[in-house]
Amino acid sequence: MDGNRRYARTHKLETVEGHHLGFEALARILEVCYKSGVKVVTIYAFSIENFKRSKYEVDGLMDMAKTKLVQMSQHGELFDRYGASVRILGDKSLVREDVLEQVDRAVEMTRHNDQAVLNVCFPYTSREEITRSIRETVAEFSTATQRPRGQRGFSETHVLRNLRRRQLSSVAEEDKPDKERMLDLLDHGQEVDSSEMSDQDLDASSTLQVESSQTSHSPSPTLKPLAGDNSSSERNRQHYPDPETLTEDHLDKNTYTFPAPPLDLLVRTSGVSRLSDFMLWQCHEETEIKFLDCLWPEFDLYQFLPTLLEWQWRQRREAAEEIAVPDHMRASQWTYSHGGIDKNLKLNPKASLPKNAKSLRAGQTLVKVAYACPNPIDYKLADNVPFIFSKPATPCLDYSGIVVESKLGHLKTGELVFGKTEPPSCGALGEYIVVGKEGCVPVPNDVSLKDAACVGVVGLTAYQCIVPYAKKGDKVFINGGSGGTGTFMIQIAKAVGCHVTTTCSGPNVELCKSLGADEVVDYKTTDILKKLTSSGHNYDLIVDTVFATPALYWNAHKYLKPTTGRFVTIAGTPSISFIIDFLKVLVWPSVLGGGQRTFTFVTANTNPTHYAEIAKWMEEGKVKAVIEKEFELEDADKAFAHLKSGRTKGKVVVKVCEEEPTRPE
Incomplete structure (x- = not known):
C-alpha cells in the first residue's frame, strides 16, 4: 500500500486523505x-519505519x-460476504492499546470465516520478522527437553561417531581411547573429538545450562556446561x-505468515523496483514479482x-504442460462378461483414450484418475x-483425480476432483476419463483422494435416501449398515x-457404533421383524x-409412523422373484392387503450440490469413508471378486495412478 502520501501531495490533498x-x-x-x-492475500499496511513519521500522520x-x-468485518460487509478471516502480522507490542483492541476485535469477528484469508502486516518489516524467527528458533534449540536414554537425534556428527565406534570395535581393548582421559580433557576445557566418545560419554559431558537476557532484543541465549551432578536421571x-x-x-x-501457503x-506499486523490506523470507524461486508504475490509490x-x-x-499453462x-493409457478392461467381469478383467497397458x-465438448472435464471405487452397480450392469x-x-463409475482440462469455468487445471461418470461410458478403471458437468466437484482441503473416490454412487445414494x-430428531432404521452405502447412511x-x-x-457391530449408530442389531442372531415390532x-x-425380501415393507405399518412414515429401498438382486416382489409392492393396493406405508425406490441422481454438502461434512469430520481394502489396477479383478462376495466392510478402492497427484499449492 505504497504511494498514499505522494498521491496526496500530487493531488494537493491532506496526507491522511x-x-x-x-x-x-x-x-x-x-x-x-x-x-x-485467490485464497490468501497479504498487504503491507504499516511499516515499523513509519513510526518515524509525524505523530499526526x-x-x-x-x-x-x-x-x-x-467496518469491513461487519455482517454483510466485505469479509463476511467472501468468508475471509483477518490475521494481523507484525510486532503488535508497538501498537496503541485502543487500536490493538479494535484490531483484535476484527480478528475475532472473522475467526470462523474459512473461505479466504487477509494477512495485514501491521506494524511490520521483513528484517524484523526474520530476526524474530531466528531468535525464537535459537531459544527452542536452547531449551532442554526430556529424552529417553539411548535415543539421540539423527545428525552427521552422530553418524560419523557411530562409524568411528564400529571401527574401534575391532581394536584391542588396550588401544581404545581412555574414557577417563577424555573426561579430564573436557573438565579443563580442551577439545575432544566427539567421534571418539560413546553415547554414555556424551550424555555425561553435554548437559547444558541456558543463560538468556530478559529483553526481546538481547543477543541469542548462550550455553555452558552444568557443574555438579551428572547422574543418570539428570542426563x-x-x-x-x-x-x-x-x-x-x-x-x-x-x-x-506461518502456516500460509x-x-x-507479489505486486509492488509506486514505480520502484525493490521489495522495500516486505516478504523477503517468503519470496522463493517460483514467486512472480510484478512492479507497476502507479501509486497505491490509483491501483484499481x-x-x-x-x-x-x-x-x-501462466499457472494453468504450466500445469497443463506437467499433465x-x-x-494411450493403462486401463483394466473386459471384452466378455460370461461368468462375471471379475473373471474377465485384464490390464491393457495401451488402451485407447476415452x-x-x-x-472436449462444452461442460466436459478431462480427469487423470487417482483412485476408482467399484460398486455393485458396476458388475450388475456388466453381468x-x-x-x-x-x-x-x-x-467403474466412481473416481477421484486431478483436472487435466475443463470446459467448466469453476474448475482449474491441476485441481483435485471427485464424483462419478455415467453408464455406459463408465471408465474410472482407466488412467483418464471424460466427465460431465454434474459429476465433477472439488475435493475438500482435508479430504484425501482415496476417501473422496468412495463418495460417488454410495455417498450420493445415502444422501438422497436420508x-x-x-429431519433433526427423527428415528431412522437402516437395514444393512456395514456395507458401502450403509456406512455413509449412518453418518449422514x-x-x-x-x-x-x-x-x-x-463382527461389524463395533464399526457401526463407531460411525454413530445409536442402536445396532445383529441380524444373524436376532429376528429383525420381531425386534422391530x-x-x-x-x-x-x-x-x-x-x-x-419384501417382508420388511409388508410389516412396516407395525413400526413406521402413519401418514409421514416412509419406506425407502435402493437394492435388489436381479431375478424373477425380485421383479415379482417389487411389482407387488408398487401396484398392490393397501386395501387388498398391500403395503400400508409410502414406498420409495431411490436411484442416485448426480447432483453437484449434494456432493458439495457431503464434501463439507467430510471436511468437518462428520462423515468419513470406511475403506476395507486397496487394490492395484492390475488386481482390479480381485477387487470385484471381493465385492461380489457380499462380505465387504465399507468400501474397496483401486489405485489407478502409478503416482498419486498432489494438491496444488
Missing part, C-alpha cells in the same frame, strides 16, 4: 481477489486502521535439540486484473446387460441429527439397503 483513498483501493482489490478465487493511520478493519532429563537437525522449516514456522505473486481493476489474469493463465495427455479426451457397452469396456425424508443421518438404528453381522419404536424412516 491519501491514506483514506488507499484503504478504498484496498477494498476494491480484495473484492477482485476473492471473486477470482501516525495517529491518523492508526485510527483509520482500527475503524476500517472493524535423561536434560537434552537439547541437535543444531545439525536445524532446517529452514524451523525458521519458517516461526515467521508471522508459498508466495505465488485496470492495473490489477491484467496482472492477475496473466499469472493465472500432458499421452496417446472419447473426446483431446477435444446382466453387457450389450450396452462398447468393447473393450472400462468399468436428507429429503428425515447422524449429521442431520437423527436417532439411528441399524443392522449388521456380529416389539421395540416400541415409531420410526419416521426405514431405509432397506438389502431388500432380500
Whole structure:
C-alpha cells in the first residue's frame, strides 16, 4: 500500500486523505481477489519505519486502521460476504492499546470465516520478522527437553561417531581411547573429538545450562556446561535439540505468515523496483514479482486484473504442460462378461483414450484418475446387460483425480476432483476419463483422494435416501449398515441429527457404533421383524439397503409412523422373484392387503450440490469413508471378486495412478 502520501501531495490533498483513498483501493482489490478465487492475500499496511513519521500522520493511520478493519468485518460487509478471516502480522507490542483492541476485535469477528484469508502486516518489516524467527528458533534449540536414554537425534556428527565406534570395535581393548582421559580433557576445557566418545560419554559431558537476557532484543541465549551432578536421571532429563537437525522449516514456522501457503505473486506499486523490506523470507524461486508504475490509490481493476489474469493463465499453462495427455493409457478392461467381469478383467497397458479426451465438448472435464471405487452397480450392469457397452469396456463409475482440462469455468487445471461418470461410458478403471458437468466437484482441503473416490454412487445414494425424508430428531432404521452405502447412511443421518438404528453381522457391530449408530442389531442372531415390532419404536424412516425380501415393507405399518412414515429401498438382486416382489409392492393396493406405508425406490441422481454438502461434512469430520481394502489396477479383478462376495466392510478402492497427484499449492 505504497504511494498514499505522494498521491496526496500530487493531488494537493491532506496526507491522511491519501491514506483514506488507499484503504478504498484496498477494498476494491480484495473484492477482485476473492471473486477470482485467490485464497490468501497479504498487504503491507504499516511499516515499523513509519513510526518515524509525524505523530499526526501516525495517529491518523492508526485510527483509520482500527475503524476500517472493524467496518469491513461487519455482517454483510466485505469479509463476511467472501468468508475471509483477518490475521494481523507484525510486532503488535508497538501498537496503541485502543487500536490493538479494535484490531483484535476484527480478528475475532472473522475467526470462523474459512473461505479466504487477509494477512495485514501491521506494524511490520521483513528484517524484523526474520530476526524474530531466528531468535525464537535459537531459544527452542536452547531449551532442554526430556529424552529417553539411548535415543539421540539423527545428525552427521552422530553418524560419523557411530562409524568411528564400529571401527574401534575391532581394536584391542588396550588401544581404545581412555574414557577417563577424555573426561579430564573436557573438565579443563580442551577439545575432544566427539567421534571418539560413546553415547554414555556424551550424555555425561553435554548437559547444558541456558543463560538468556530478559529483553526481546538481547543477543541469542548462550550455553555452558552444568557443574555438579551428572547422574543418570539428570542426563535423561536434560537434552537439547541437535543444531545439525536445524532446517529452514524451523525458521519458517516461526515467521508471522506461518502456516500460509508459498508466495505465488507479489505486486509492488509506486514505480520502484525493490521489495522495500516486505516478504523477503517468503519470496522463493517460483514467486512472480510484478512492479507497476502507479501509486497505491490509483491501483484499481485496470492495473490489477491484467496482472492477475496473466499469472493465472501462466499457472494453468504450466500445469497443463506437467499433465500432458499421452496417446494411450493403462486401463483394466473386459471384452466378455460370461461368468462375471471379475473373471474377465485384464490390464491393457495401451488402451485407447476415452472419447473426446483431446477435444472436449462444452461442460466436459478431462480427469487423470487417482483412485476408482467399484460398486455393485458396476458388475450388475456388466453381468446382466453387457450389450450396452462398447468393447473393450472400462468399468467403474466412481473416481477421484486431478483436472487435466475443463470446459467448466469453476474448475482449474491441476485441481483435485471427485464424483462419478455415467453408464455406459463408465471408465474410472482407466488412467483418464471424460466427465460431465454434474459429476465433477472439488475435493475438500482435508479430504484425501482415496476417501473422496468412495463418495460417488454410495455417498450420493445415502444422501438422497436420508436428507429429503428425515429431519433433526427423527428415528431412522437402516437395514444393512456395514456395507458401502450403509456406512455413509449412518453418518449422514447422524449429521442431520437423527436417532439411528441399524443392522449388521456380529463382527461389524463395533464399526457401526463407531460411525454413530445409536442402536445396532445383529441380524444373524436376532429376528429383525420381531425386534422391530416389539421395540416400541415409531420410526419416521426405514431405509432397506438389502431388500432380500419384501417382508420388511409388508410389516412396516407395525413400526413406521402413519401418514409421514416412509419406506425407502435402493437394492435388489436381479431375478424373477425380485421383479415379482417389487411389482407387488408398487401396484398392490393397501386395501387388498398391500403395503400400508409410502414406498420409495431411490436411484442416485448426480447432483453437484449434494456432493458439495457431503464434501463439507467430510471436511468437518462428520462423515468419513470406511475403506476395507486397496487394490492395484492390475488386481482390479480381485477387487470385484471381493465385492461380489457380499462380505465387504465399507468400501474397496483401486489405485489407478502409478503416482498419486498432489494438491496444488
